[in-house]
Amino acid sequence: MSEPQGVAASTQPVPAMEGALADPRDIPTLSPLRERSGQVKLILLKRIAELGEPRLGSGFYALLPVAAATAIILFLVLFIFLWILIAILSGFNAPNDRTLPAVLTASISMTALIGASLGAIYAFRKQVLAERDGLRADQQVYSDRYVKAAELLAHERPSARLAGLHSLAILADDWKEGRVPCVMAICSYLRLPTLDLQAENPDAGEREVRRTAWKSIRTRLLDPTDGISWHQQEFDFSGGHFDNVDLDLTRLNDARIQFRNCVFRDGELRLRATKLTDVVLDFTGSSFHNMKVMLQGAELNDGAVVCFDETSVTNSSFELHQMSMKAESHLLVRRAQISDSAFKFDADDEGFFFQRPASKVDGEVDFSESTLDRTRFSMHAYALTGRLVLHEVRTNDVRISVPSRISGDAYVNLDVVSNGPTEISIGPGKLEGGDLRIRPRGGEPKTLEVQFNTFELAGGEVLIYPSVPYWKRFRFDLIHEQRGRLVISGDFDEDVDLDIDRAADIREH
Numbered sequence: 001m002s003e004p005q006g007v008a009a010s011t012q013p014v015p016a017m018e019g020a021l022a023d024p025r026d027i028p029t030l031s032p033l034r035e036r037s038g039q040v041k042l043i044l045l046k047r048i049a050e051l052g053e054p055r056l057g058s059g060f061y062a063l064l065p066v067a068a069a070t071a072i073i074l075f076l077v078l079f080i081f082l083w084i085l086i087a088i089l090s091g092f093n094a095p096n097d098r099t100l101p102a103v104l105t106a107s108i109s110m111t112a113l114i115g116a117s118l119g120a121i122y123a124f125r126k127q128v129l130a131e132r133d134g135l136r137a138d139q140q141v142y143s144d145r146y147v148k149a150a151e152l153l154a155h156e157r158p159s160a161r162l163a164g165l166h167s168l169a170i171l172a173d174d175w176k177e178g179r180v181p182c183v184m185a186i187c188s189y190l191r192l193p194t195l196d197l198q199a200e201n202p203d204a205g206e207r208e209v210r211r212t213a214w215k216s217i218r219t220r221l222l223d224p225t226d227g228i229s230w231h232q233q234e235f236d237f238s239g240g241h242f243d244n245v246d247l248d249l250t251r252l253n254d255a256r257i258q259f260r261n262c263v264f265r266d267g268e269l270r271l272r273a274t275k276l277t278d279v280v281l282d283f284t285g286s287s288f289h290n291m292k293v294m295l296q297g298a299e300l301n302d303g304a305v306v307c308f309d310e311t312s313v314t315n316s317s318f319e320l321h322q323m324s325m326k327a328e329s330h331l332l333v334r335r336a337q338i339s340d341s342a343f344k345f346d347a348d349d350e351g352f353f354f355q356r357p358a359s360k361v362d363g364e365v366d367f368s369e370s371t372l373d374r375t376r377f378s379m380h381a382y383a384l385t386g387r388l389v390l391h392e393v394r395t396n397d398v399r400i401s402v403p404s405r406i407s408g409d410a411y412v413n414l415d416v417v418s419n420g421p422t423e424i425s426i427g428p429g430k431l432e433g434g435d436l437r438i439r440p441r442g443g444e445p446k447t448l449e450v451q452f453n454t455f456e457l458a459g460g461e462v463l464i465y466p467s468v469p470y471w472k473r474f475r476f477d478l479i480h481e482q483r484g485r486l487v488i489s490g491d492f493d494e495d496v497d498l499d500i501d502r503a504a505d506i507r508e509h
Contacts, residue, residue, distance in 0.1 A: 151164070152164025153185070153189055165213055221250035231252055238258050260286065276304035290314075295323060300325045304326075307330075335368075336367070394419050405432070424448075427477070434460045437462075458483050461486075469493060472496065
């Protein structure tokens with residue numbers, strides 16, 4: 001029996017509608033298609049029902065049958081174990097009606113306890129993972145802040161660089177784990193030669209950025225007990241060019257600050273009233289021109305080292321009065337080239353007779369092998385129980401005054417090389433203990449003058465080596481009874497201007 005012509009046309013595949021179900025009224029009503037459409041409807045309805053039901057194979061619902069099976073197995077194992085244990089303890093007799101409920105109760109309790117323990121472990125692990133994810137997210141936030149701050153710090157506009165600088169400082173306070181890279185970034189910026197110190201009109205904007213950078217560092221070095229303190233960080237400013245550096249009143253513990261091979265010019269290096277404990281403040285190889293280095297009132301505790309080794313100093317002033325140097329602390333200025341400058345441990349060099357000792361040096365001051373031209377070294381207002389070493393210091397047009405009170409196991413070495421007029425003044429003062437030695441190591445003839453003015457030799461030993469041609473004048477003015485040793489090893493040349501107190505008891509070495 002042949003089918004109507006319309007049927008042939010209607011047997012073509014019905015195009016599927018994307019994203020929606022076909023309306024049953026749109027499906028042809030002919031019997032072959034009605035069966036197919038009914039099957040499709042049933043399949044779709046089942047699929048919709050399945051989507052509406054919880055899927056056992058995913059998430060929490062997938063764990064339910066596993067957990068239930070595990071609990072049942074654990075219960076059976078515990079029940080059998082307790083059954084066997086009771087049977088053994090009762091002489092291989094099966095549990096009776098009184099012990100059976102107890103076995104069931106114990107098995108259920110132990111199963112619940114183990115389940116609760118495993119749940120607690122799972123919850124703890126989940127919490128640790130969540131905290132780790134949160135920490136990772138925080139680290140990402142900090143990293144993004146660091147990158148943005150660094151980009152601002154490299155901006156051409158000073159206002160943007162100021163914003164980047166403040167952002168880095170605040171980030172270092174907030175991000176303890178990332179404090180080191182933040183501090184290093186600020187130090188790296190200050191090392192950059194972005195400011196022409198020799199220009200007639202230096203960039204005012206850049207000068208303000210640098211002033212703010214030093215202020216940020218100084219503020220975070222005032223209190224070592226502060227949680228955001230940077231006092232244990234390592235600061236490396238090596239190779240930088242600086243005019244003004246302000247670290248007044250800072251407190252540094254167990255830190256290392258490096259200014260190696262830097263250029264300081266036409267400004268001030270302020271370290272007034274700083275307290276250094278087990279700190280290395282290193283200026284090795286740096287140059288100072290027309291600078292004022294201010295260390296007034298600084299306190300160098302045990303292990304503190306301030307190093308100016310191999311430096312070049314011209315037309316500069318080192319203000320060092322009222323410093324306190326504890327034992328095992330060091331102020332080192334070895335192998336330095338110093339000209340037209342002053343190292344002022346005294347507030348001034350006028351009327352030093354009336355000055356009282358301002359502080360005590362228990363540590364070491366060492367200028368060994370340095371060259372001093374047209375330079376003043378005044379230390380009369382200090383009391384010394386440590387070491388003052390000017391071994392083989394080459395001098396020309398130099399005036400030196402040593403501490404007025406020397407006691408304990410102090411050691412003073414004035415073995416200079418006088419290449420030009422050199423005057424060493426000792427006193428008014430008192431030697432109570434230790435050794436004071438003047439043994440010229442070379443130089444030009446008739447250039448060295450040494451004067452002991454109103455000097456009390458109450459202990460210790462003064463050792464003089466006169467048999468060299470460098471002496472021009474030697475004066476020893478003794479007061480009070482001599483209880484220490486004055487040793488003059490040899491004879492002065494006849495043309496040396498000698499003035500030795502008649503009461504002095506001179507001994508030969």
